Amino acid sequence: MKPERLEPVPFRGGGFAPRMSRAGGAVALLGLIALWQAATSILHVSPLFMPSPLAIAAALYQLVVHGDLLSQVGVSVLRILAGWSLGVVAGLALGLGMGLFSFARSAGFSIVSALFPIPKIALLPLMILWFGIGEGSKVATIALGVFFPTAISAASGVDSVPRNLIRMAQSFGLPFGDIVRKVVLPGALPSILAGFRISSSIALLLVVSAEMIGAEKGIGAFVLQAGNLMQTDQLLAGVVVLSLIGLVVARAIGALEARLIDWR
Amino acid sequence: MAEIALDGVSHRFGALDVLVDVSFSVGAGEIAAIVGPSGCGKSTLLSIAGGLLQPSAGSVRAGGFPAASLNPLTFVFQDFALLPWRDVAGNVALALEHRALSPHETKTIVADVLARTGLSDFAAALPKQLSGGMRQRVGLARALAVRPAVLLMDEPLSALDSQTRDLLMDDLSRLLEDGDMSVLYVTHNLDEAVRLADRAIVFSRRPGRIRAISQAPVPRAKRRDPAHAETLARWRADLWDMIRGEAAEAERETVAERAP
Structure with missing residues (x-):
């Protein structure tokens, strides 16, 4: 039977596809800062309680040009680099071992699951007893904090390498070392790099905490001291620097991912 | 001349019997298709044949590889x-x-x-x-x-759409023509077997055993000749007759196993 008239079929497949816009993001961020600036001047908030963005920028400029903020940052960055490198090397060794060998797997998983939940900053006093109040204890705390997530991401990276690729390599007679180098490591790389993101933010967190507990130099010590002296603009200038460090590290890892795992 | 021989191969995963007492051999230049219903252990058999899996019982032996072969079982x-x-x-x-x-x-x-x-x-x-x-x-x-020397092909075309499969089947039959490679070709697609194989080894449903071995009625070189189309269609129908009942049973078993 032929219907009397045909209605247009209404479109109902829209939505659920949010898009990112760089410009929109920038506007939102600048808008927030402008709102903050306006609020502090209109409401006459005490700069001791909450300085305006302009005041923070001025403090940052002063600290960089006339103060020693850069050398404080340098001290922290060196601690992060040393602790992170040590933790990553040891973590990768254990994690890859856990992914490849039965003994390392059994031993590694029980040790990691027992020690991973400990907040590493709680071990700083012990580290100070062992390595002294100087650089050693801070570097060791960061290394410990980085070690566990790195080991876990490396082990799960090896586990995530498709079994059929390993069987393929075996079927073509590749020796064990070649399979690890050409199949397992590249296959585990996405997970290892994702682990870098986590471990680098842990390293930043730990360096600040450790410097707040026992250090004369470093960005953590600087922020704490500014707070004690009620120099809120300087305190927040230090926080801005910390967020910049975090951004730079995230960008660097992003660039590494774009270069090394563009095959995904 | 290359040859691969399976002797009394059985395999079980835990309590599950997958293969029972499978024996056959494939000679130089021969293409043997292993056909059978899903889950009958065809792929397991191929892994065992190529040394990627140790059988629970039985043995696989191969030899007569040309010196130029870099990886005889591939x-x-x-x-x-x-x-x-x-x-x-x-x-x-x-x-x-x-x-x-x-x-x-x-x-x-x-x-x-x-x-x-x-x-x-x-x-x-x-x-x-x-x-x-x-x-x-x-x-x-x-x-x-x-x-x-021996090519072990595990459903090589089954992840492809049917048009691509037809195209690749042509390429395969051309590539396998030259040279005296032996081929073990696992498939659940009878068209591939009828097109490419010298012999079809028909498996029962799980636990897989050899149900029949059927020689191709037409030599490989003449498979595309329309004069043989009817003969080949009959061969395909014969193979399907052997598998149909098994496949239907296997299908029901799979459903039954999934039921709570």
């Missing part, structure tokens, strides 16, 4: 098994790099097999840039690069 995988981070040439070269070959020899072999499989223009492409059919061509090129 697999072609259903899911292609390509390294996603290597380009086409790199995936083929992976099979050669650990052999005692000069870089020049490796390059020559890679270029040669890429030409034979129609991939020369795609040497620098990553797997993610290729269609399924092209990916399996890479799998074939990689297998041919090591000059196999």
Whole structure:
């Protein structure tokens, strides 16, 4: 039977596809800062309680040009680099071992699951007893904090390498070392790099905490001291620097991912 | 001349019997299709034949490989098994790099097999840039690069759509024509068996045992000849008759096992 008239079929497949816009993001961020600036001047908030963005920028400029903020940052960055490198090397060794060998797997998983939940900053006093109040204890705390997530991401990276690729390599007679180098490591790389993101933010967190507990130099010590002296603009200038460090590290890892795992 | 022989091979995964007392051999230049219902242990059998899995009982022996063969028992995988981070040439070269070959020899072999499989223009492409059919061509090129004596093909076309499958079947029959490779070709697709095989080894449902061995009625070279179409259609129907009941039973068993 032929219907009397045909209605247009209404479109109902829209939505659920949010898009990112760089410009929109920038506007939102600048808008927030402008709102903050306006609020502090209109409401006459005490700069001791909450300085305006302009005041923070001025403090940052002063600290960089006339103060020693850069050398404080340098001290922290060196601690992060040393602790992170040590933790990553040891973590990768254990994690890859856990992914490849039965003994390392059994031993590694029980040790990691027992020690991973400990907040590493709680071990700083012990580290100070062992390595002294100087650089050693801070570097060791960061290394410990980085070690566990790195080991876990490396082990799960090896586990995530498709079994059929390993069987393929075996079927073509590749020796064990070649399979690890050409199949397992590249296959585990996405997970290892994702682990870098986590471990680098842990390293930043730990360096600040450790410097707040026992250090004369470093960005953590600087922020704490500014707070004690009620120099809120300087305190927040230090926080801005910390967020910049975090951004730079995230960008660097992003660039590494774009270069090394563009095959995904 | 190359030959591979399975003798009383049985296999079980835990309490599950997968293969029971499978014995047959494939001679030089022969293509044997292993057909049977899903889950009858065909792929398991191929893994055992190629030394990737140890059978619970029985043995596999092979020999008579040409000296030039770099990897006598070579697999072609259903899911292609390509390294996603290597380009086409790199995936083929992976099979050669650990052999005692000069870089020049490796390059020559890679270029040669890429030409034979129609991939020369795609040497620098990553797997993610290729269609399924092209990916399996890479799998074939990689297998041919090591000059196999026995080719172990595990449902090589079943991940492809039916048009691509037809195209690749033509290529396969051409590539398998020259040379005296023995081929063990696992498939659940009877068209592939009828097109490519000298012999069909028909398996029962799980636990898989050999139900029948059926010789092709027409030599491989004449399969495309319309004069033989009817004979081949009859062979296909005979094979399907043997499998149909088993496949229906297997299907019901699978459903029954899933039920709570």
